[in-house]
Amino acid sequence: MSARIIDGKAVATAIDAEVKQTVAALNQSYGQVPCLCVVLVGDDPASQVYVRNKGRRTIAAGMTSREIRLPAHVSQDALESQICALSADPDVDGILVQLPLPTGLNADAVIACIDPDKDVDGLTETSAGRLVLGRPGLRPCTPVGCVDLAKRTLGNLSGAHVVVVGRSILVGKPAGLLFLAENCTVSLAHSRTRDLAAVCRSADILVPAVGRPEMIKGDWIRPGATVIDVGINRIANPAAGPDATRLVGDVAYEEAIHIAGAITPVPGGVGPMTIACLLQNTVQAACARRGWSLG
Numbered sequence: 001m002s003a004r005i006i007d008g009k010a011v012a013t014a015i016d017a018e019v020k021q022t023v024a025a026l027n028q029s030y031g032q033v034p035c036l037c038v039v040l041v042g043d044d045p046a047s048q049v050y051v052r053n054k055g056r057r058t059i060a061a062g063m064t065s066r067e068i069r070l071p072a073h074v075s076q077d078a079l080e081s082q083i084c085a086l087s088a089d090p091d092v093d094g095i096l097v098q099l100p101l102p103t104g105l106n107a108d109a110v111i112a113c114i115d116p117d118k119d120v121d122g123l124t125e126t127s128a129g130r131l132v133l134g135r136p137g138l139r140p141c142t143p144v145g146c147v148d149l150a151k152r153t154l155g156n157l158s159g160a161h162v163v164v165v166g167r168s169i170l171v172g173k174p175a176g177l178l179f180l181a182e183n184c185t186v187s188l189a190h191s192r193t194r195d196l197a198a199v200c201r202s203a204d205i206l207v208p209a210v211g212r213p214e215m216i217k218g219d220w221i222r223p224g225a226t227v228i229d230v231g232i233n234r235i236a237n238p239a240a241g242p243d244a245t246r247l248v249g250d251v252a253y254e255e256a257i258h259i260a261g262a263i264t265p266v267p268g269g270v271g272p273m274t275i276a277c278l279l280q281n282t283v284q285a286a287c288a289r290r291g292w293s294l295g
Contacts, residue, residue: 012272023062034286035064042072087115093286094120143175145273158183163203208250218255
């Protein structure tokens with residue numbers, strides 16, 4: 001028996017439609033729409049694709065999309081000045097700096113220049129503090145998408161044992177805190193965890209976020225568990241040609257699909273949810289800073 005496939009693309013499409021409806025209502029009430037500005041430094045092909053998709057979906061949702069493209073050789077001071085200017089711009093509601101930045105640039109210093117009330121990626125120290133303290137604020141998009149998919153699949157998550165594999169500030173740590181806010185019991189595992197396979201097998205909900213292709217094997221998964229695979233890894237695909245590649249997750253999908261109760265595919269699982277949650281955050285930021293009411 002195969003696992004239920006969690007269709008992140010379909011859920012993201014539904015969220016985009018809800019955001020579009022909200023934006024239309026805001027425009028009717030206030031004569032303005034939220035504005036998201038994405039800053040892209042350098043010419044990394046993957047980053048260019050991500051930024052293009054973000055812009056396309058922002059516009060499709062009825063919001064204003066701005067893109068600022070800077071060369072890879074931009075100075076640290078010039079980049080920080082650009083972010084500070086956007087933070088001070090009253091017409092910009094959300095700021096997202098596409099990561100990773102080119103070698104030589106200090107991402108932490110750049111992120112520190114973002115006004116926390118415009119931090120739609122939830123990466124500033126203020127946003128992290130609000131998350132830890134359980135205060136209202138903007139949350140990191142990918143972890144929010146993971147929790148959303150788990151809730152849509154299982155309903156009430158209270159009491160579930162969640163194992164997050166990976167402790168990054170981008171996904172692992174905030175995902176653990178967000179699941180904790182849903183009254184889950186959370187284990188945050190990582191490369192130094194003893195008997196990682198056994199820890200994974202204890203999970204009701206397994207969230208691999210390590211960036212290692214197909215690291216989580218089928219026999220690491222408890223039968224019937226829900227798997228939310230955050231990994232997006234490009235590997236060689238010789239069957240399709242000498243230079244061909246394909247995307248895989250952190251989970252050995254073909255093994256896991258026969259053991260898990262539900263699982264996200266890669267691509268088409270968590271990935272589309274990240275931009276959907278970004279659009280939600282942009283609306284939230286605009287309403288909070290402009291004093292707009294959603295109801």
